Amino acid sequence: MFVLALNFQNVVPATANSDQLFDFWTTLLMLAMLVVLALLLLVGQFLKRQPESVFDPAIVRTFNKRVVTWLTICVLLVVSLLFNRTVTVVLFGLISLWALREFITMTPTRRGDHGTLAWLIFGFTPLQYIMVAMNLYDFYTIVIPVYASLFIPARIAFTGDHKRFLERSAKIQFGLLICVYALSHTPALLYLELETYDRVTQTKIPWTGKTAGLLFFFIVIVQVSDMLHFVWDRLAGKHVIAPGINTTKTWEGVIGSACCTALVGILLQFVTPFTWYGAGFMALIISVMASSGSMTMSAIKRDRGVRDYGTLVQGHAGVLDRIDSMCFAAPIFFHATRFFLNAN
Amino acid sequence: MKQVTVPFLVMLAKVLSGATVRWVDCEPDTCQRVYFANHTSHLDALVLWASLPKPIRALTRPVAAADYWEGGPVRRYMAKSFNALLIDRTKIKVHNSPIDMMIRSIGDTESLIVFPEGGRNHQPEMKPFKSGLFYLAKKRPDLELVPVYIDNLNRVMPKGQFLPVPLLSCISIGAPMWLESGEKKVSFLKRARQAVLDMKDGSDNEF
Numbered sequence: 208m209f210v211l212a213l214n215f216q217n218v219v220p221a222t223a224n225s226d227q228l229f230d231f232w233t234t235l236l237m238l239a240m241l242v243v244l245a246l247l248l249l250v251g252q253f254l255k256r257q258p259e260s261v262f263d264p265a266i267v268r269t270f271n272k273r274v275v276t277w278l279t280i281c282v283l284l285v286v287s288l289l290f291n292r293t294v295t296v297v298l299f300g301l302i303s304l305w306a307l308r309e310f311i312t313m314t315p316t317r318r319g320d321h322g323t324l325a326w327l328i329f330g331f332t333p334l335q336y337i338m339v340a341m342n343l344y345d346f347y348t349i350v351i352p353v354y355a356s357l358f359i360p361a362r363i364a365f366t367g368d369h370k371r372f373l374e375r376s377a378k379i380q381f382g383l384l385i386c387v388y389a390l391s392h393t394p395a396l397l398y399l400e401l402e403t404y405d406r407v408t409q410t411k412i413p414w415t416g417k418t419a420g421l422l423f424f425f426i427v428i429v430q431v432s433d434m435l436h437f438v439w440d441r442l443a444g445k446h447v448i449a450p451g452i453n454t455t456k457t458w459e460g461v462i463g464s465a466c467c468t469a470l471v472g473i474l475l476q477f478v479t480p481f482t483w484y485g486a487g488f489m490a491l492i493i494s495v496m497a498s499s500g501s502m503t504m505s506a507i508k509r510d511r512g513v514r515d516y517g518t519l520v521q522g523h524a525g526v527l528d529r530i531d532s533m534c535f536a537a538p539i540f541f542h543a544t545r546f547f548l549n550a551n
Numbered sequence: 552m553k554q555v556t557v558p559f560l561v562m563l564a565k566v567l568s569g570a571t572v573r574w575v576d577c578e579p580d581t582c583q584r585v586y587f588a589n590h591t592s593h594l595d596a597l598v599l600w601a602s603l604p605k606p607i608r609a610l611t612r613p614v615a616a617a618d619y620w621e622g623g624p625v626r627r628y629m630a631k632s633f634n635a636l637l638i639d640r641t642k643i644k645v646h647n648s649p650i651d652m653m654i655r656s657i658g659d660t661e662s663l664i665v666f667p668e669g670g671r672n673h674q675p676e677m678k679p680f681k682s683g684l685f686y687l688a689k690k691r692p693d694l695e696l697v698p699v700y701i702d703n704l705n706r707v708m709p710k711g712q713f714l715p716v717p718l719l720s721c722i723s724i725g726a727p728m729w730l731e732s733g734e735k736k737v738s739f740l741k742r743a744r745q746a747v748l749d750m751k752d753g754s755d756n757e758f
Contacts, residue, residue, distance in 0.1 A: 308569065312719040318709045324716040 228288050228397070232478045233420040237285055240427055244278045266441075276529045277430055284426070288419055292397045293340050295422075299394040300336035304328065306386040306527045306534075313511050314378045319368030323359055323379060331355050332387050339391050342398045351388040356380050385534050386527070392537040396422045399541075401548040403480045413550060420478030424486075425493065425540055427475065429533045432468040432494040433501075439463035453505040461498045468494035480548055492543060493536045500535025504528075557632050561608075564601035568594060568707055569719035572602045575750065576726035577697060579604045583662055584695040584727065586611070587684055589677050589747055590666035591705035593619065594715065598704060599664055600633050602722050612636045613664040614653060636663070650686045663687075667743070677748060680740040688730035688739070695727035698743065700750035723750040 229237070251271040254262050280302075287294040311324060331351060338347035360376040399421065401414040436456075444457035472490020476483050504527070564570075588599060596613035603611055617637040620630035630637060636656055638649045657663055665687075667680040688696060703720040728746055730739055 308718055311716075312569075312703065312706075316706065318705075321706070321709050321712050321716060324718075325712075325714040328716055329714065 228292065228417055228419040230417045230420070233417045233423060236420065236423050236427065236475065236478050240281060240423065241278075241285065244274060244281060247274045248278060273433075273529065276526070280529070281426070284422075288422075292394070295397060296336050296340040296394045299390060300332065302526060302530065303336070303387045303390050304332055306390070306530060307332065307382055309525065309527045310382040310386050311379075313508075314382060316375055316379065317368055317370065319366035320363060320375055320379065322366060323362045326358070326362060327379065327383055327387075331383060335387055335391050336394075339395045339398070344395075344398075347391065347395070351383055355383055359383075385531075389534040389538050390530065392541040393422065393425065393533065395541055396425060396544070399545060399548075400550040401480045401544070402550040403548065414480040414548070416478065416480060421480070421544065424472075424475055424479050425537070426533070428468060428472055428490045428493045429497050429536055431471050432464050432490075432497045433532055435464035435467045435494075436460045436498060436501075439467075448502065452509050453502065456498070456502060456505070461495070464498065465491050465494040480544075485547070489540060489543060493540055496536035496539050497532030500532040503535065504531035553632060556628075560597070560629065560632055561601040564594070564598045567715050567717045568598045568602075568704060569717060570598055570602050570704075571719070571721045573721065573723045575723055577724050579607055581607055581610055582695060583657065583659065583693070584611075584697050585662065585684070585687060586664045586697045586699050586724070587667050587743065587747065588664070588699035588701050590668045591701065592708050593710075594704055594708050595666065595701055596635065596664060597629070597633055598720070599699060599701060599722060607662070610660060611662040611664060612657065614638060614649075614666070616640055648686075650683055650690065653687065654691055667740075677744060680744050682736055682740065684743055685730070685736045685739050692730055696729060696743065697727050698725040698746035698750055699723065700725070700747050702751065725750045 248271075251267065251274050254267045255264075255271065257267075283298055284295065287298045307327065311327075316324065335347055335351060338350065359380050360372070363372065363376055363379075397418045399418055401418075402411045403414045404410075405412045437460075440455050440457050440460035443459045443463060444455070446458045447454060448456050448458055448461070469487040469491040472493075473483050473487040475490075476486035479486050479489075481489060586599065588595065596615050600608060600611060600613050612634050613636070615630060615635045615637055617639040618641070620626050620635060620637055636653060638652065653663055653665075665684065667684040668678040669681045684696070688694065700723045701720065702723070703718060706716065707718050707720060708715040725746055728743070734742075
């Protein structure tokens with residue numbers, strides 16, 4: 208309790224002077240993002256009305272589904288940010304729960320795992336996001352990778368069911384790590400206190416921008432990367448990376464989207480604390496991680512014999528399908544930013 | 552009171568089970584039906600009932616075990632809210648068989664939800680059906696018998712657990728069937744069980 212109280216004291220002044228989450232550039236990027244998504248939505252509706260011979264209806268459907276999910280996520284994000292950071296954290300917590308729900312539904316578990324799963328949903332997930340909202344960096348970086356990974360096998364062992372023990376523990380741990388731990392680094396961006404290098408005085412000065420801009424930068428880059436990956440695969444894709452896992456993902460897609468996304472990153476440098484080459488480099492990392500994320504999730508889906516998490520249970524929008532790239536990129540982007548620019 | 556708690560209960564059941572309802576070769580209808588389903592969780596009756604469209608729900612009564620649903624005021628209240636027809640499994644007598652009770656209580660407007668496996672099943676394999684469904688069909692041949700497969704709900708809340716884990720489940724409702732004239736009990740029950748199994752799609756998520 209003493210530790211918590213101390214940390215609170217550290218947090219309070221930071222919250223007080225950053226109650227305004229938006230500045231001019233952040234608002235600009237936010238509006239641009241919404242306008243572009245709305246335009247894409249219109250384009251999608253237009254494509255849907257075209258004769259089937261011109262555009263493959265399956266591709267148009269995938270495109271529309273993606274745009275709708277992303278638009279929903281972005282609108283929710285903007286609305287939550289209009290309140291405050293805590294509401295945004297809660298929003299991501301709910302997204303995590305939904306993704307975890309999809310992941311566990313697809314992953315075989317046994318009856319003995321029920322208690323462990325209840326701990327995940329009612330224990331570790333809320334705890335992780337509460338710690339993010341309290342800015343307890345030292346705790347939220349280790350609770351799931353260390354404590355939960357010890358807790359999960361032990362909890363399963365105590366139920367006495369040894370069948371496929373290691374497999375079950377690993378699956379549950381992996382689901383928690385990807386859907387909750389990794390994703391929680393996205394709202395955690397809002398709590399970073401950063402400093403930039405001032406060329407004139409040659410000293411480090413506190414960054415005056417808004418961390419909401421950093422969050423938008425990240426989300427826009429992930430979306431752009433996903434989209435460019437799709438475009439490069441269609442237009443220039445020749446060398447399929449792993450046909451056994453995903454027949455559409457190509458090396459051209461990975462490299463092409465990484466390079467183009469880096470250029471977009473440089474263009475969006477104005478909302479970030481990075482230099483122009485820093486922003487390009489970060490966008491490059493995000494793009495590579497996003498590609499790795501969707502490859503990994505494809506491998507899991509292939510293993511389970513489902514095409515996407517959305518069709519796993521008919522009628523549900525597959526949240527995990529949309530955020531898999533974000534999950535992989537979030538911790539890396541968070542730590543890279545923190546490593547280079549952290550103020551403390 | 553009921554106007555508030557019933558929609559709340561329905562919403563809770565839907566959120567916890569994340570249930571998708573697939574009507575396969577069957578349309579929602581208020582005609583008298585007997586929905587028969589596999590039974591793997593306490594939540595089965597509630598979730599299946601909640602996933603029916605509202606006008607049908609108002610005319611449908613799940614048949615449930617009195618010993619579970621009368622255990623405690625909360626459960627009793629819930630059973631009352633979703634209009635359950637409670638059967639006391641310990642007091643079954645020849646002159647007051649549960650089948651007669653069911654037929655009497657539905658009159659000529661209501662439908663039933665039954666679980667012909669008897670008790671809840673904890674094995675991955677479905678148990679053979681008890682003969683109740685056969686006698687019900689014999690006494691009321693006009694009832695549409697609708698097979699339902701409930702998938703994944705056993706993982707949401709298995710036996711003996713207190714907290715439900717809100718995973719996604721799926722309810723598949725199949726084509727209505729009837730008792731053929733002169734059909735034997737054993738072959739009818741087998742056919743009915745197979746009709747439920749046919750609604751199952753995808754792989755097992757419990758091993």
